[in-house]
Amino acid sequence: MRSLTVGRLRGIAIRLHPTLAIVPVWVVFDWDRVGGLGPGSVVFGLLFVALVFGCVLLHELGHAVMAAEFGVVVHDVTLSVVGGVARMAHVPLSPRAEAQIALAGPAVNLALVVVLAPWLLLAGLIGGLDGGDFLLEVLRPTMPGLLAGLIVANLMLVVFNLLPAFPMDGGRVLRAVLTRGFGRETGTRAAVVVGQALAVLMAIAAVFWIKSLMLLLIALFVIVVAHAEGRAVRVESALRRMRVGQFALWDMGGVAPGQPLAYALRGGPRDVVVTENGRVVGMLWRNTLLNALAQGASGRRIAEVMDGNVASVDIDDSVYDVQQRMNDLQRWAIPVTEDGLYRGVFTVDRLSHVYRQVLPGPQAIGEPAGFAGALTGWLRTLAR
Numbered sequence: 001m002r003s004l005t006v007g008r009l010r011g012i013a014i015r016l017h018p019t020l021a022i023v024p025v026w027v028v029f030d031w032d033r034v035g036g037l038g039p040g041s042v043v044f045g046l047l048f049v050a051l052v053f054g055c056v057l058l059h060e061l062g063h064a065v066m067a068a069e070f071g072v073v074v075h076d077v078t079l080s081v082v083g084g085v086a087r088m089a090h091v092p093l094s095p096r097a098e099a100q101i102a103l104a105g106p107a108v109n110l111a112l113v114v115v116l117a118p119w120l121l122l123a124g125l126i127g128g129l130d131g132g133d134f135l136l137e138v139l140r141p142t143m144p145g146l147l148a149g150l151i152v153a154n155l156m157l158v159v160f161n162l163l164p165a166f167p168m169d170g171g172r173v174l175r176a177v178l179t180r181g182f183g184r185e186t187g188t189r190a191a192v193v194v195g196q197a198l199a200v201l202m203a204i205a206a207v208f209w210i211k212s213l214m215l216l217l218i219a220l221f222v223i224v225v226a227h228a229e230g231r232a233v234r235v236e237s238a239l240r241r242m243r244v245g246q247f248a249l250w251d252m253g254g255v256a257p258g259q260p261l262a263y264a265l266r267g268g269p270r271d272v273v274v275t276e277n278g279r280v281v282g283m284l285w286r287n288t289l290l291n292a293l294a295q296g297a298s299g300r301r302i303a304e305v306m307d308g309n310v311a312s313v314d315i316d317d318s319v320y321d322v323q324q325r326m327n328d329l330q331r332w333a334i335p336v337t338e339d340g341l342y343r344g345v346f347t348v349d350r351l352s353h354v355y356r357q358v359l360p361g362p363q364a365i366g367e368p369a370g371f372a373g374a375l376t377g378w379l380r381t382l383a384r
């Protein structure tokens, strides 16, 4: 299912996932049952939930804009029924930058609380509310009820997201703090353990205290994601230790620019490095080769069709850096050189051979909004 792009902020695409369509359906059924105030309560519920999702979106934009400040390429921010996600390029960041990007999300929700609080006071004064009455108003279908509900929702977003567990922002902040002392790999491992321990407590609370299936699912989700985060960082560390020279394919030394196009087909269609006197002079991309041959150009020389604008990497570069380079260049293959001389080609096939585990790819900062949903439900049972 494709997400719908609804706008852009500083070049960052804002997308809505089709699963969001479930939300109003859920509100219509659920709010009527719990609120017991008829159609007015449902309309209020729709407005309230839409605004809460808006707050989640602003939270993700907080991450995205801060990441862009650090020069990270942000692909998009997507809002779905499970929450918000900001997808950005996976680049090595200083612990400080990582912490700032992580904190920018909850900071937005805190700012929203500060902005909304005076309006709640004003609405309360107009409605003749005393201090103690504000809590009773939470989620009643009135203006103070709406404002109080939003303030509570944003406070919950702050608290929940600052829990020191992946995938929450607090997990990233904890990792950044630990990275300063112990390095990224150990820091991540420690953050994963803390996060999983917390998730186990959350699961116990969900079963015995809050009695929320949603919270239980989120706790299980946190346990799984924390594990995946730990594994992704282990893969990354391993890739950083590996030299690309070990994995490059000699591929018969590439092809020469003077050879006929058909010659490049020996050994099957693939991206081939073009070399002259041992130096890389171009790449003959598989698609270009096949297109040219389809147009009957097999007699033409390779030099006429090759891509002369080619970046190469050094045999001592880490597999991790090379992978990032290929991602940035959007290439499936890259020549590997030693002191400027061709030593082999490194391809996506070789990469998947190097690690059969998850491709770190673009990293995603996001969090389940479902938690806010679970707590909102719980709050409503208290407010009644």
Ligand SMILES: [Zn+2]
Pocket: 059, 060, 063, 102, 105, 106, 161, 168, 169, 365, 366, 367
């Ligand atoms: Zn966040």
